[in-house]
Amino acid sequence: MSTQYKILLIALAIAIISVLTIYSTTFDRDNSLERGIYKRQIIWIFIGMLFYFLFSNIAYRRFWDWVYPIYFAVILLLLFVLVLGAVRMGAQRWLKLVWLNFQPSELAKLAVIIFLARYFSQRSLYSVWTGPNYFGITRGLIIPFFVTAVPMLLILKQPDLGSALLVFFVFMCMIYLARVSMKYLVIFVMFLLACLPAFWHILKDYQKDRLLVFLNPNIDPLGAGYTVIQSKIAVGSGGLFGRGWLSGTQSQLHFLPESHTDFIFSSFTEEWGFFGACALLFLYVYLIKTCLDIAQKENDRFGRLLAFGITSFLAIQIFVNVAMTVGLAPVVGIPLPLMSYGGSSLLMTFISLGILANIDKNRSVF
Amino acid sequence: MRIRFFKLVLFALFIFLTLYIFYLEVVRGGYYRDLSKNNTIRIIPEEGARGRILDRNQNILVDNYLSFDVSIIPGDMHDRDRTFKRLSEILNVPETTLRQRFSINYLAPFSPVAVAENLDRQQAIRVEMFSYDLPAVLLHTTPKRNYPYANLACQLLGYLGQIDYWRLTKLEDYGYKTKDIVGYGGIEERYDYYLRASEGGLQVEVDHRGRFKRTLGYKYPANGKDVQLTLDLSLQKIAEDALSENGNKGAIVLLDPSTGEILAMANSPSFNPDLFITGSPSALQKIFNDPDSPLLNRSIGAALQPGSIFKLVTAISALATHKISPGTTFFCPGSMRVGRRTFSCWNTHGQQNLYQAIAHSCDVYFYHTGLAAGPEAISEFAVRFGLSKPTGIDLPQEAGGFVSSPAWRKTVRKQGWYDGDTANFSIGQGETLTTPLQLARMMAVFANGGYLVTPYVVKAIDGKDVSANRRRFQAIGADREFINVVRRGLRQVVSDEHGTADILNMSKVAIAGKTGTAESPPHQPHSWFAGFFPYDSPKFVICVFLEHGGSSHYSCQVAKKFIEKMLDEDLL
Numbered sequence: 001m002s003t004q005y006k007i008l009l010i011a012l013a014i015a016i017i018s019v020l021t022i023y024s025t026t027f028d029r030d031n032s033l034e035r036g037i038y039k040r041q042i043i044w045i046f047i048g049m050l051f052y053f054l055f056s057n058i059a060y061r062r063f064w065d066w067v068y069p070i071y072f073a074v075i076l077l078l079l080f081v082l083v084l085g086a087v088r089m090g091a092q093r094w095l096k097l098v099w100l101n102f103q104p105s106e107l108a109k110l111a112v113i114i115f116l117a118r119y120f121s122q123r124s125l126y127s128v129w130t131g132p133n134y135f136g137i138t139r140g141l142i143i144p145f146f147v148t149a150v151p152m153l154l155i156l157k158q159p160d161l162g163s164a165l166l167v168f169f170v171f172m173c174m175i176y177l178a179r180v181s182m183k184y185l186v187i188f189v190m191f192l193l194a195c196l197p198a199f200w201h202i203l204k205d206y207q208k209d210r211l212l213v214f215l216n217p218n219i220d221p222l223g224a225g226y227t228v229i230q231s232k233i234a235v236g237s238g239g240l241f242g243r244g245w246l247s248g249t250q251s252q253l254h255f256l257p258e259s260h261t262d263f264i265f266s267s268f269t270e271e272w273g274f275f276g277a278c279a280l281l282f283l284y285v286y287l288i289k290t291c292l293d294i295a296q297k298e299n300d301r302f303g304r305l306l307a308f309g310i311t312s313f314l315a316i317q318i319f320v321n322v323a324m325t326v327g328l329a330p331v332v333g334i335p336l337p338l339m340s341y342g343g344s345s346l347l348m349t350f351i352s353l354g355i356l357a358n359i360d361k362n363r364s365v366f
Numbered sequence: 367m368r369i370r371f372f373k374l375v376l377f378a379l380f381i382f383l384t385l386y387i388f389y390l391e392v393v394r395g396g397y398y399r400d401l402s403k404n405n406t407i408r409i410i411p412e413e414g415a416r417g418r419i420l421d422r423n424q425n426i427l428v429d430n431y432l433s434f435d436v437s438i439i440p441g442d443m444h445d446r447d448r449t450f451k452r453l454s455e456i457l458n459v460p461e462t463t464l465r466q467r468f469s470i471n472y473l474a475p476f477s478p479v480a481v482a483e484n485l486d487r488q489q490a491i492r493v494e495m496f497s498y499d500l501p502a503v504l505l506h507t508t509p510k511r512n513y514p515y516a517n518l519a520c521q522l523l524g525y526l527g528q529i530d531y532w533r534l535t536k537l538e539d540y541g542y543k544t545k546d547i548v549g550y551g552g553i554e555e556r557y558d559y560y561l562r563a564s565e566g567g568l569q570v571e572v573d574h575r576g577r578f579k580r581t582l583g584y585k586y587p588a589n590g591k592d593v594q595l596t597l598d599l600s601l602q603k604i605a606e607d608a609l610s611e612n613g614n615k616g617a618i619v620l621l622d623p624s625t626g627e628i629l630a631m632a633n634s635p636s637f638n639p640d641l642f643i644t645g646s647p648s649a650l651q652k653i654f655n656d657p658d659s660p661l662l663n664r665s666i667g668a669a670l671q672p673g674s675i676f677k678l679v680t681a682i683s684a685l686a687t688h689k690i691s692p693g694t695t696f697f698c699p700g701s702m703r704v705g706r707r708t709f710s711c712w713n714t715h716g717q718q719n720l721y722q723a724i725a726h727s728c729d730v731y732f733y734h735t736g737l738a739a740g741p742e743a744i745s746e747f748a749v750r751f752g753l754s755k756p757t758g759i760d761l762p763q764e765a766g767g768f769v770s771s772p773a774w775r776k777t778v779r780k781q782g783w784y785d786g787d788t789a790n791f792s793i794g795q796g797e798t799l800t801t802p803l804q805l806a807r808m809m810a811v812f813a814n815g816g817y818l819v820t821p822y823v824v825k826a827i828d829g830k831d832v833s834a835n836r837r838r839f840q841a842i843g844a845d846r847e848f849i850n851v852v853r854r855g856l857r858q859v860v861s862d863e864h865g866t867a868d869i870l871n872m873s874k875v876a877i878a879g880k881t882g883t884a885e886s887p888p889h890q891p892h893s894w895f896a897g898f899f900p901y902d903s904p905k906f907v908i909c910v911f912l913e914h915g916g917s918s919h920y921s922c923q924v925a926k927k928f929i930e931k932m933l934d935e936d937l938l
Contacts, residue, residue, distance in 0.1 A: 173372070176368060176372065177368060177369065177372065179368065230405075232390065232398065233398050233401045233402050233405070234402070235387065235390050235391060235398070236390045236391055236394055236395055236397065236398020236399070236401075236402075237395070237398045237399040237401070237402035238391050238395070239391055239392065239395040239399065240391065240392055240395070249402060249405070249406045249571070250402055250405065253405070253406055253571070253572070253573040253574055253579060254573050254574040255405050255406070255573075255574045269387070269391070273391060274387060274388055274391040274392055277384075277387050277391070278384060278387075281380060281383065281384055281387075284380075285377070285380050288376065292369075292373060292376075295369075296369060308369075312372075315376055319376075319379055319380065319383065322383055323383060326383070326386055326387060326390055328383070328386060
């Protein structure tokens with residue numbers, strides 16, 4: 001089976017689980033709009049598939065040329081959001097288009113990946129013989145960090161700590177995989193650790209609460225710690241086999257907030273138990289492995305870095321989200337790709353996978 | 367290289383995640399499942415009726431009636447102001463009162479909150495009529511305590527109230543909860559475990575706001591168990607009438623000398639336990655602050671000097687230690703010198719033998735007897751007669767009383783014991799303290815011929831006789847002959863024309879007993895009478911105690927009234 005269909009099949013399997021879980025968490029709600037939410041997700045899945053095929057047929061090399069327009073368009077969109085974005089749940093993240101709400105930060109993540117992929121695959125005339133560790137500190141660290149920091153800060157301002165951190169993690173993965181000298185990486189990480197106390201003051205109060213609560217959820221069980229505690233209860237009450245589809249009390253009786261978006265993993269695990277969780281995680285790991293294989297096989301430096309960037313972005317997102325629902329990571333608003341309800345996230349994931357499929361398809365065979 | 371390391375780290379992270387999920391779901395799964403259940407399952411409690419309290423002939427002393435109550439289900443109340451306003455008009459109760467009760471009794475959105483209780487029929491009908499208009503308002507009946515005889519035996523029965531913190535800490539393990547209604551004092555407290563209704567209720571599933579989702583099950587509330595007492599309603603009534611006739615403070619205990627059953631236990635002053643259910647806080651405050659302490663069960667809770675009744679202990683101890691014989695005589699010149707003090711007698715009796723001394727309550731005779739027997743022997747026999755420790759009756763808050771001894775004096779008070787103390791001790795003055803029940807029990811020894819009974823007041827629980835467990839007898843450890851000597855003396859107290867209780871000399875029934883006048887300056891002395899009847903085959907032991915009632919003559923009068931009334935009603 002061609003890799004293109006393999007990826008799609010895995011993604012669809014996860015998306016179907018997503019629809020089942022969203023249905024289960026919302027079918028009992030009073031609000032008819034919320035009850036029909038799974039249908040919207042289905043529509044989004046179809047749109048996503050459409051985009052998947054679209055992007056798997058656009059030669060990824062074209063992004064090389066489009067990097068600057070895409071990058072600056074994203075910066076512009078992020079600025080737009082800050083000025084006239086819709087405020088939802090206390091954060092200004094959405095741009096209201098005709099009938100859908102769109103999160104430019106989702107696009108920003110992809111833009112940063114494409115930009116960095118091109119940046120690190122550009123070689124000067126001398127690079128032919130200077131080998132992989134060519135990049136100096138300016139070229140290898142400072143310039144790319146600056147490029148990443150602009151959209152990152154704009155996202156942080158929304159405020160969307162989760163997405164900003166995600167962009168940052170992707171950046172770290174990219175410079176690591178682009179073979180920037182280990183020496184600079186270590187220095188950079190040390191520098192960041194030294195700056196950590198200063199970051200504390202930049203954070204908003206609720207973000208501080210979330211971090212404190214992560215360290216000990218019981219300091220505020222009804223406030224900031226509530227979600228983590230309820231999420232752990234949901235996961236823990238699943239047991240080996242789960243409580244059965246449509247029988248999860250934590251999610252259906254609304255004890256677990258965000259049960260069909262950020263915390264959908266808890267809702268799923270409550271109903272399907274440890275075996276369900278294993279199956280889902282296996283699908284994710286298999287997807288990541290398939291994507292990493294594409295990257296490893298690729299000879300074109302740009303394509304390879306692009307594939308790595310996209311894969312690490314997906315992997316980090318999945319890991320952080322699941323870790324967050326079981327209380328191993330602080331609560332930052334990161335959706336679970338392909339599972340969480342939401343159009344932007346789903347669409348961007350399918351687009352990313354589409355680009356990966358295209359990279360695989362266009363592998364130059366020497 | 368870097369890629370392989372990256373892959374490795376990634377997979378390691380996911381394996382770690384899986385392991386942690388295994389820990390959460392399987393290792394600690396039970397814990398989290400319980401937490402999940404706690405989140406969703408609620409019980410809407412429903413109370414059964416508290417057990418009834420019956421007398422020995424199945425007459426109802428305390429039972430329950432159904433009271434019409436109005437409750438509001440908070441979750442269904444959409445227009446708060448209107449609901450309270452309408453309800454206030456219908457019930458004719460100020461709106462603020464309703465709101466206040468609502469906020470005090472509020473538990474959860476789905477659980478009904480009682481805002482008005484004890485409606486009369488008219489009000490109940492009006493509420494039911496307007497119920498279509500007020501969907502959140504619920505008219506229902508709840509069992510309430512009913513006291514058909516009001517004050518009768520109130521200290522023995524006890525009253526009801528909301529559980530206090532101290533009790534809650536002790537009783538939590540037995541399923542008691544905050545806001546539970548529990549018994550205070552008497553039977554209601556001691557047998558609360560049996561009397562209390564087991565809580566049933568509706569088990570429901572609720573959502574995160576506590577709103578009702580679906581019913582999971584229903585458990586019928588079970589009524590409490592009936593408790594049957596050994597008390598005889600008619601005797602109790604007579605006793606209370608006889609006691610409170612002159613506004614006396616005091617107690618009457620009537621018990622069966624062969625078994626230890628309490629047949630009547632009257633205390634004065636009394637209170638109406640209904641006040642604790644329907645009364646205002648100020649009425650309750652009045653009861654609590656009353657200097658005459660109507661809540662006190664004097665029969666078992668008041669320990670005071672026994673006065674001359676204690677002479678019986680002195681007599682038995684001297685007889686048993688062979689210091690005197692029934693024929694021993696002492697001369698009473700009206701006073702006696704012990705050490706450097708003169709101890710007087712209340713009269714001049716001349717030559718007295720033991721029978722006469724008991725009949726006339728001659729102090730001098732018992733000074734001699736006590737000094738002959740010695741304080742240790744008296745003290746020991748006092749303990750054998752059940753003084754100085756609680757009788758073990760199945761009622762709470764029983765006082766133990768006190769009996770002195772030279773050893774106690776020395777170890778606790780660091781003082782010596784002198785012959786003067788022995789003299790005082792012999793006639794029941796000084797440090798000795800006894801409750802009316804203890805004296806009745808002591809008198810029962812002479813009535814039944816030498817056995818100390820354990821008094822009890824509960825005959826059966828839920829129709830099952832439990833008295834067999836309570837019937838415990840203890841031999842007094844003195845010759846039957848000596849007991850009979852004193853017994854004959856007791857008869858002479860009544861039959862002798864100069865006997866101290868000669869007013870009790872009736873033709874229809876032969877009474878025996880002993881009077882006591884315990885000095886308690888600066889007040890009037892306490893007045894005692896303890897006796898038994900009929901003399902030949904005693905069926906009743908009576909102890910009358912009047913707190914600061916004056917001479918023993920007055921308690922004899924009360925006893926006389928009581929026995930005459932018994933004869934009138936043919937209860938003997």
